[in-house]
Amino acid sequence: ARPRVGYFYTGKTGSELLSDQLKKLKVREHHSVPVVVNDKVSVYDAITTMFLEDVGTLFVVNESSLLVGVLSRKDLLRASMGNQDLSDIPVHIIMTRVPKIKICHKEDLLLDAANKLIENQIDALPVVIDREDGQEVVGRLTKTNVTKAFVDLVRDENV
């Protein structure tokens, strides 16, 4: 029999190869554009923005465009159940504030960001750039982004 040439045992198993692929994915290629509101706007305006932009999470920024808070659909739904006039309540009253907010960076691994979403039971992470005076919001990473990456991983190889 002719020798089988050209194939070399690399010491890798199938699952190591799987890991290699998954571990290459970065936040950079998978995040969405952020939807931000100023910290002075009302809860009513924030809810309107959430509908118009069709997102589940809004990031709240100050006049220097730095991250100061996060508003989830749940935060807004809870506020809207009270008997107050939503036009009278500024979002900074009900938002989750820095430094309680979980964030990620473009160069982070998608898996690490996905882990933060799961462990903290949140729907979205702001993708930020660190500046001297705070953090500038440049993206939004959601469970939708992770689910899409998961689906694309398999679809791409079937092309």
Add this chain to the structure above:
Amino acid sequence: ARPRVGYFYTGKTGSELLSDQLKKLKVREHHSVPVVVNDKVSVYDAITTMFLEDVGTLFVVNESSLLVGVLSRKDLLRASMGNQDLSDIPVHIIMTRVPKIKICHKEDLLLDAANKLIENQIDALPVVIDREDGQEVVGRLTKTNVTKAFVDLVRDENV
């Protein structure tokens, strides 16, 4: 040199192995418990249930426990912005109805279910069992389930 024995070229590449692993995942092992409300309850009660159960989607069932509708956080948020009394509006007025609802089964591939979530831009699928008179809701498959499966896939192999 001694012959290298025990390693055989299977014709598979790394990405085929990845696909094999991902394609094994079924809805069965990854879905959550469903949270259901009766189609007679008010929007106010549905919002309360959504908070108490801490879910993003409620399934609406009739007196025979068959699926008749779906309520998303967005549906409830939209309803709560109106000037009506939420205790007066039954959920069947605002819910998405069968047959417009996307569903999945326990034996479906997780990837196919994930694809339905992405393509239809929805947060959750009811996992159903087909009965003669309709569909019984036995689970809830969300982007959180898919994100968690994705994270676990890598974590498990690093143990």
